[in-house]
Amino acid sequence: MNLDLTWRLLKGGGRRGMLGTWLTLGAVAVSTALLLFAVTANFAFEARGERGAWRNPVAAAQGQQAVAMAGSRLDYVRDREIVIVDLAALGPSTSVPSVPPVPSLPPGLPRFPAPGEAFFSPALAELAEELPAGQLAARFPAMTGVLGDEALVHPEELVAVVGHRPDAPVMTAPRGADAAPVRVSGLAGEPSMDSQGYRVLALIGSILMVVPLLVFGGAAARLTVARRDQRLAALRLIGATPGQVVGMTVAEAVIVAFAGVLAGTVAYALALPLLTRIRMGGGPWFAADLWPDLPVLGATIVAVPLLVGLSAVAGLRRVVVSPLGVAKRETPPAMRFLRVLVLLAVLAVFPLLSRESGIAIVAVAIGLAFLSVNLVGPWVVGIIGRITARGARGPARLLAGRRLVDDPRSAWRTVSGVAMTGFVAGFLALLSPGAFAGDAVPGQLRVVVAEGSPSAVADRARDLLGKAGVRATVKHSEDVVAVTVADRDDPAALDRGRTVLTGLVPGRTLTTGADDDRMGTQLLADVGVGTVVVLSVSFLVAIASAGITAASSILDRRQTYGLLRLAGTPLTVLDRARRTETLVPLTVMGGGSIVVGAFCATPFLFGAPNANGLVMLLVCVALGFGGVLGAGALSRPLLRSVTTDPAPRPD
Secondary structure (H helix, E strand, C coil), rough: CCCHHHHHHCCCCCCHHHHHHHHHHHHHHHHHHHHHHHHHHHHHHHHHHHHCCCHHHHHCCCCCCCCEEEEEEEEEEEEEEEEEEEEEEECCCCCCCCCCCCCCCEEECCCCCCCEEEEECCHHHHHHHHHCCHHHHHHHHCCECCCCCCHHHCCCCCEEEEEEECCCHHCCCCCCCCCCEEEEEECCCCHHHHHHHHHHHHHHHHHHHHHHHHHHHHHHHCHHHHHHHHHHHHHHCCCCHHHHHHHHHHHHHHHHHHHHHHHHHHHHHHHHHHHCCCCCCCCCCHHHHHCCCCCHHHHHHHHHHHHHHHHHHCCHHHHHHHHHHHCCCCCCCCCHHHHHHHHHHHHHHHHHHCCCCCHHHHHHHHHHHHHHHHHHHHHHHHHHHHHHHHCCCHHHHHHHHHHHCCHHHHHHHHHHHHHHHHHHHHHHHHCCCCCCCCCCCEEEEECCCCCCCCHHHHHHHHHHHHCCCCEEEEEEECCCEEECCCCCCHHHHHHHHHHCCCCCCCCCCCECHHCHHHHHHHHHHHHHHHHHHHHHHHHHHHHHHHHHHHHHHHHHCCHHHHHHCCCCCCCHHHHHHCCCCCCCHHHHHHHHHHHHHHHHHHHHCCCCCCCCHHHHHHHHHHHHHHHHHHHHCHHHHHHHHHHHHCCCCCC
């Protein structure tokens, strides 16, 4: 019976009543699509780390029989990194009697590479065909086959798997900082430290995105809340029980939210090809990495409607306890100062944190700070309303102030998205790293000579370069040989020099200063990309929140607007009051949330904030204000429509 009545009320709300339902559905759809992206990003980085783990094999423990030797090193071509994995199968061990061991297969290979065989990733195979052999292909044996995707971190990764004899110099020579070959019992390795670092950054970024999304999703249940309260209060006055009211509210919210979840999932699937083009960690993504697993998808489909239903029930206290108060439009009780104390208590924890704090502790602290800002927001909006009303010098400002006092929660929902974005911008602005300062010499290749005479290695380098016709200057110090090609600005000349000198020092590759700094510059670039992604999601939430809640607010107050028009209030005054009602709390809460975000970031600073972060912060402020103003302007025709005919509606 309740479900049937709920469906009838949902369909019978009239054209504008259905518009409110569509606004709620749209808000849930936006939240769902962005939530799937924020959550799935963590699993995507985890999948990358697991696919690359085989390149970091774990040495065989004492008593285990080693079946192979494995090691990895880096090479470079056209300013791109090549991962070279050296493998050598071992014969049966005499210390551990057993059946002759069979090496486990590396991922993506049909068989273990024999000495003199090389398997290339698709991107490396394509590049080797594109470039002259003297610039790339001549560094490796002839290509035997192509690696499968399960062996690659990302689709454009350059990887070569080369087979050797166990006693080959490349397998026995020391490699210094590179991963020296080790005797292994299998090729199941551990994710690299780099991949684990990216997972930590992804977790922090997800928290900065997920918490505003959950707040927005919960607020979606309270769109057109005034219309729903009046309708349910009328049902209570004619005899409906509190249980029936709660049941109808939950049913309505869950039906709309479930439809929104399905729409958001479809929207995310359609956006997936664009999301895979986001370059992080050196390249784009496999689509399978960014598509949520069945448990994640199922949890989202269940959790979002549940959150919306709980948020809808949380707003029913006035209806259940005092339906007559709702019908008489009594102002709800004022909120307590306890909300501010909660925020202050959470902020007091941050000076105790540091960069060495556990990631779980940092994640919880940031999440609590987010939620505390959302908790204190309506209380501050109410204070702002009182100040605005007392200092009003015109009707528009007076109307805005009185509205803020009457319903601060509704006003907060309009600006909460931008306020949350301000928190994110303030947090990331201080952490935005500056440029990486390196000492690269253009066109110069260097290699460390761990054993032997650097002068002999330098002489051999001159001989190899001379035979290949590569003009270059060779110098050496106590343990370094430096080769500077004549044409420093020609990448082809540099790559010819790399190829000619391949194997000059077994197990080591010649690198430029930029190559040595690549990890640092790549990390800084990825932090920049991650910052843009997080802020983009935050802005989408903010603008969607501002636009949807602005339209919903007009529908909630259409009778009030209509009566004001009948009383002679010009439409321009109503529109100016509505704009003031948004801009005043936006200015105060936006600035306050930026300060709170910056304060929360101070324990994790690596140095003084750089100009890039401050510029990013100013851009965020400008975009936030512009987005809210634009979203408010889009709802102006709706305001004109609801004030044209103020007659009561059937809903």
